[in-house]
Amino acid sequence: MMKFPDGFLWGAASSGPQMEGAGSSGGKAQNVWDYWFQKESVRFFQQIGPEETSGFYAHYKEDIDTMKQTGFNSFRTSISWARLLPDGIQVNEEAVAFYRDVFKRLDESGIKPIVNLFHFDMPFRLYEKGGWDNREVVDEFEFYAKVAFERFGDLVEEWVTFNEPIVPIEMGYLNDKHLPGVFDLNRAFQAGYHTLMAHVKAVRAFKDRNHRGKIGIILNLTPSYPRSDTPKDLEAAMWADVLYNRSFLDPVVKGEFPEELLSFIEQEHIHVRYFPGDFQLLKDSPVDFLGVNYYQPRRVQAGAPASTNTLDHYFEPYQWDGAKMNPHRGWEIYEKGMYDIALTIRDQYGNIPWYIAENGMGVEGESRFRDSSGMIQDSYRIEFMSNHLKWLHKGIEEGSNCYGYHVWTFIDNWSWLNEYKNRYGLVELDLKTGRRYKKKSAGWFKALAESNQLPDLG
Numbered sequence: 244m245m246k247f248p249d250g251f252l253w254g255a256a257s258s259g260p261q262m263e264g265a266g267s268s269g270g271k272a273q274n275v276w277d278y279w280f281q282k283e284s285v286r287f288f289q290q291i292g293p294e295e296t297s298g299f300y301a302h303y304k305e306d307i308d309t310m311k312q313t314g315f316n317s318f319r320t321s322i323s324w325a326r327l328l329p330d331g332i333q334v335n336e337e338a339v340a341f342y343r344d345v346f347k348r349l350d351e352s353g354i355k356p357i358v359n360l361f362h363f364d365m366p367f368r369l370y371e372k373g374g375w376d377n378r379e380v381v382d383e384f385e386f387y388a389k390v391a392f393e394r395f396g397d398l399v400e401e402w403v404t405f406n407e408p409i410v411p412i413e414m415g416y417l418n419d420k421h422l423p424g425v426f427d428l429n430r431a432f433q434a435g436y437h438t439l440m441a442h443v444k445a446v447r448a449f450k451d452r453n454h455r456g457k458i459g460i461i462l463n464l465t466p467s468y469p470r471s472d473t474p475k476d477l478e479a480a481m482w483a484d485v486l487y488n489r490s491f492l493d494p495v496v497k498g499e500f501p502e503e504l505l506s507f508i509e510q511e512h513i514h515v516r517y518f519p520g521d522f523q524l525l526k527d528s529p530v531d532f533l534g535v536n537y538y539q540p541r542r543v544q545a546g547a548p549a550s551t552n553t554l555d556h557y558f559e560p561y562q563w564d565g566a567k568m569n570p571h572r573g574w575e576i577y578e579k580g581m582y583d584i585a586l587t588i589r590d591q592y593g594n595i596p597w598y599i600a601e602n603g604m605g606v607e608g609e610s611r612f613r614d615s616s617g618m619i620q621d622s623y624r625i626e627f628m629s630n631h632l633k634w635l636h637k638g639i640e641e642g643s644n645c646y647g648y649h650v651w652t653f654i655d656n657w658s659w660l661n662e663y664k665n666r667y668g669l670v671e672l673d674l675k676t677g678r679r680y681k682k683k684s685a686g687w688f689k690a691l692a693e694s695n696q697l698p699d700l701g
């Protein structure tokens with residue numbers, strides 16, 4: 244019997260920009276995604292824009308009922324900054340009423356709301372000012388966080404500052420998958436540093452005002468596995484780990500930067516502007532808990548010295564022969580990675596309380612798996628979750644302080660540049676009618692959550 248600890252959190256994660264819709268109503272201002280779609284809709288899969296989400300803004304009551312029927316005892320979403328503070332000064336009371344009703348209904352349904360402040364959705368007016376490149380945005384974020392704590396603090400006990408803070412940096416400053424879409428290592432570090440300071444200021448504001456509950460952050464951790472045990476490959480894995488995991492993990496949990504990161508900054512002649520007092524503030528503001536999004540590992544080998552891409556000097560990806568792939572997303576499925584993360588947190592991060600904040604499988608063309616009743620038989624998703632949970636359970640048995648598992652996601656949702664190409668939900672969204680239909684995995688998840696133990700594959 245794979246029993247999970249009492250009070251284990253079972254549920255799903257989503258985000259405001261990916262599920263709310265009502266992008267230009269309810270008083271919401273534009274965020275970067277609304278702007279980008281308006282400007283360059285061809286970049287978006289099948290040209291489906293951020294208005295075409297699952298429509299939680301209109302459907303939240305029935306959606307919360309469905310969560311309850313699926314056995315959820317918790318659910319994570321994010322507040323839209325551009326909805327709550329359209330001009331950065333005046334609070335949008337319509338947004339307050341909407342979020343308050345959502346959080347209240349979740350609570351009345353026995354579902355703990357876990358509320359995130361930032362999920363890749365920079366308000367456009369701040370993007371115009373330079374976004375995370377600009378230190379002023381740190382102060383704007385601090386103000387936004389304070390407003391959220393004050394307006395919803397009586398209904399929310401578990402707060403998250405950022406989801407995957409490294410993603411907008413990696414995708415926007417070393418890639419062109421988020422705006423601004425440049426390759427600039429110096430700007431990447433500056434924007435990353437400002438993101439971190441925005442996190443720190445929000446944590447401080449929360450603690451200084453003695454708000455009830457706890458505050459944490461959600462990081463996408465990708466354990467780095469070297470191609471071989473040669474010193475060069477081991478060093479490559481170390482760099483991948485320092486840059487993509489420890490760059491945020493160490494400061495938010497330990498209050499300090501990894502030494503290797505500081506030497507990287509020096510080696511690459513990166514100049515990060517900071518304020519006196521920043522480092523003390525960082526030291527004084529560790530998180531109460533950590534959320535971990537785990538989808539895939541990172542397989543690395545020594546980099547090619549002649550490469551033109553700066554980071555490739557340090558490490559390069561390689562395709563492991565034994566890899567089991569999710570061909571739709573192109574991501575490797577490596578369940579043991581979840582166990583490795585569990586032990587790393589236990590042994591190297593003081594066994595801080597943590598939970599799996601996202602894990603899931605995006606699949607294209609799920610309609611072909613419909614049975615005669617019309618239900619999508621997503622046994623592959625059940626197997627995916629089940630195999631990960633076995634490794635997570637082993638990590639918990641061995642003492643890792645993990646208190647929950649959230650699947651990505653509840654209802655198929657809109658996704659950045661991929662839109663509905665890969666479906667992740669336990670519940671299917673009919674894009675034409677907006678109707679929702681449970682997939683087979685929703686029933687399996689209910690059995691899992693209600694029994695607090697791993698059910699048969701079904």
Ligand code: BG6
Nearest residue numbers: 406407463572605651658661665
């Ligand atoms: C996570 C993000 O990294 O992965 C989500 O927090 C995202 O916002 C999810 O939707 C799945 O990735 P994708 O790109 O397939 O939607």
